[in-house]
Amino acid sequence: MGSSTQARPGSGRLRITSVEVLCVVLVVAILGQSWLRSVLDVPALRTGATVFVAVCVQALPFLVLGVLISGAIAAFVPARVLRRVLPRRESAAVGVAGLSGVALAGCECASVPVARRLIGQGVAPAAALTFLLAAPAVNPVVIVSTAVAFPGEPGMVLARFVGSLFTAMIMGWLWIRWGKLEWIAERALRRLPEVEGRDRWKVFAETSRADLVEAGGFLVLGALVSAALGVLVPGEWFGTLGDQIVLGILVMAVLAVVLSLCSEADAFVAASLSALPLLPRLVFLVVGPAIDLKLFALQAGTFGRPFALRFAPVTFVVAVLCGVGAGLLFLGGVR
Known part of the structure; x- marks a missing residue:
């Protein structure tokens, strides 16, 4: 990965990568709003552009912060740190691993290799998989970003935290009760070497860069979809989803899987x-960090396809049920 994104020694030229392109596009979009409105003076386009820029500008600081924290964990926090604090009893270790996600922030892309490292260092798979799902969903960055996105709705923040946890x-x-070790690919069970010395900074830079490129691309996609939904989808359609709450929940759950947002x-x-x-x-926010298309691909590539084909569908069902349960409990019913 490093050889594809850095200039060769002695070349004397700085190569432009997708990170720089993404930053330039966002800056141009922000600074050029007035010009774009004058050129494309169409009410629908103005509305869509406003939604797109608003989503990107609000989300980008939290995205960058989360990526930096994720890179720091991958480089500077050895997996043995979590292994030492986990109880020997598997059911208790699951609870501790879930709560540890509050302290160890990271995006869902970074949680997969961390979970693999935990398993490779002897952590029970049930605890490692719990951490995989909890870390990107209940960490402080996600909690604060949810509070900023939904001002005046503390129940939304609490419901997301409880539903995700x-x-x-x-x-x-469930893994303790029905999971089988043979579902996990042998390569995921091998012990991974610890990162030491100067390599830590290299891992930090490369992990942060890769996560920013991938997550930033999905953020732009999500903002575009939000803008398109606000402009192209008639308002009465959303009213129908609001009236048919079960249909609305299912549609938003599937949308979370397809969009694959950070x-x-x-x-x-x-x-x-x-x-x-x-x-x-709320169901959208609980399902997304638990299972989406990119997570399925990462899980299949890391733990093997037999694992992903069993783990992903069950995670989807559990996330939907937990999201609904938390919403009914903390949001005062269906609203």
Whole structure:
């Protein structure tokens, strides 16, 4: 990865990568709003551009912060640190692993290799998989970004935290009861070497860069979809989803899987869909960090396809149920 994004020694030229392109596009979009409005003086386009820029500007600081924290954890926090604090009893270790996600922030892309490292260092798979689901969903960056995206709705923040935490812990307990080690690919069970010395900074830079490119691309995609939904989809459609709450929940759950947004930025996309009730948007926020298309691909590549084909569908069902349960408990019913 490093050889594809850095100039060769002695070349004397700085190569432009997708990170720089992404930053330039966002800056141009922000600074050129007035010019774009004058050139494309169409009400629908103005509305869509406003939604797109608003989502990107609000979410980008949290995305960058989350990526930096994720890179720091990958480089400077050895997996043995978490292994030492986990109880020997698997069911108790699941609870501790879930709560540890509050302290160890990271996006869902980074949590997969961390979980693999934990398993490779002897941590029970149930605890490692619980951490995989909890870390990107209940960490402080996600909590703060959700509070900023939904001002005046503390119940939304609490419901997301509880729904995501229980999703992770229930999946860990289900693995204890029915999970089989042979579902996990042998390569994921091998012990990985610890990162030492100057290599830590290299891992930090490369992990942060890769996560920013991937998560930033999905953020732009999510902002575009939000803008398109606000402009192209008639308002009465959202009213129908609001009236048929079960349909609205299912649609938002599937949308979370398809969009594959980063957990540090998805709250702003959900907040932009203000025509929908809070409950379907909460399910969107609980399902997204637990399972989406990119996570399925990462899990299949890291732990093997037999694992992903079993783990992903169950995670989806559990996340939907936990999101609905948390919403009914903390949002005062269906609203």
